[in-house]
Amino acid sequence: MGFRRWRRRDFDLACGLWADPRVTEFIDARGKLSQSQVRERLAQEIATADSYNIQYWPIFLLSDDSHAGCCGLHPYDLPQGIYEIGFHIRPNYWRRGFASEAARSVMEHAFKALGAKGLFAGHNPRNDPSRLLLAKLGFRYTHDEYYAPTGLEHPSYLMTVDDYTRIKKNGGSCQDDQALKAELNAQAPRGGG
Numbered sequence: 263m264g265f266r267r268w269r270r271r272d273f274d275l276a277c278g279l280w281a282d283p284r285v286t287e288f289i290d291a292r293g294k295l296s297q298s299q300v301r302e303r304l305a306q307e308i309a310t311a312d313s314y315n316i317q318y319w320p321i322f323l324l325s326d327d328s329h330a331g332c333c334g335l336h337p338y339d340l341p342q343g344i345y346e347i348g349f350h351i352r353p354n355y356w357r358r359g360f361a362s363e364a365a366r367s368v369m370e371h372a373f374k375a376l377g378a379k380g381l382f383a384g385h386n387p388r389n390d391p392s393r394l395l396l397a398k399l400g401f402r403y404t405h406d407e408y409y410a411p412t413g414l415e416h417p418s419y420l421m422t423v424d425d426y427t428r429i430k431k432n433g434g435s436c437q438d439d440q441a442l443k444a445e446l447n448a449q450a451p452r453g454g455g
C-alpha cells in the first residue's frame with residue numbers, strides 16, 4: 263500500500279470515495295455528497311496539506327495502483343502536539359486489513375516523524391466497525407465529544423506516545439498484550455447499535 267498527496271485533478275478518485283453513501287453514512291449527516299460537496303472536501307484536504315503538511319492522504323494498492331481510500335491526520339490540538347487520525351476505505355476493499363495497515367503507517371509517521379504527543383480519534387456512536395478498529399489499534403476511550411458534521415456526540419479516544427511505545431513493544435497490536443486489551447475493552451463504549 264502506498265500513500266501520496268491529493269491533487270486537484272484527483273476529482274474522479276475523490277468521487278469514488280466520498281460520493282459513495284456507504285462511506286459517508288457515519289461521517290456526514292448530509293447523506294450522499296453532491297459533486298460540488300466532494301470538490302469542497304477535496305479542496306479542504308489540499309488546503310490542510312498546504313497549511314500543515316498533513317491530510318487524509320489517498321492510499322493505493324502497490325500491486326495495481328488502484329485507489330483504496332484515504333487515511334491520515336488532521337490538526338486537533340497542535341499546541342499540545344495532538345493530531346486527529348482518520349480512515350475512509352472504499353467498500354470494495356473493506357475487511358481486507360487496509361484501514362489497519364494504513365492506520366499503523368500513519369501512527370508511525372505521527373509519533374516518529376512528526377513527534378506527536380498524542381493521537382485523537384472519534385466515531386459515530388452507530389459505527390461499530392470504526393469502534394472495533396480503534397480498539398484493535400489500541401486507542402483508549404476518553405470521553406464523548408460533539409461532532410458537527412453528524413450533529414452527534416461521538417465516542418472519542420486518545421493514544422499517547424507512551425501507549426504507542428507500549429503497543430509497539432508488543433508487536434504492533436494491543437491484541438498481543440492481554441492486560442492492555444482487557445483494560446481497553448473495559449473502557450470502550452458500546453455505541454448505539
Ligand SMILES: CC(C)(COP(=O)(O)OP(=O)(O)OC[C@H]1O[C@@H](n2cnc3c(N)ncnc32)[C@H](O)[C@@H]1OP(=O)(O)O)[C@@H](O)C(=O)NCCC(=O)NCCS
Binds near residue numbers: 285360385392
Ligand atoms: C471503518 C473502516 C475504515 C474499516 O476499514 P477496513 O479496511 O474494512 O478495516 P480492516 O479490514 O482493517 O479491519 C480492522 C478491524 O476493524 C473491525 N472491523 C472493520 N470492519 C468491520 C465490520 N464491518 N464489522 C465488524 N468489525 C469490523 C474488525 O475488528 C477488524 O479486525 P478483524 O478483521 O481482525 O476482525 C471502513 O469500514 C470505512 O471506511 N467505513 C466508512 C468510513 C468510516 O466510517 N470511517 C471511520 C470514520 S470514524
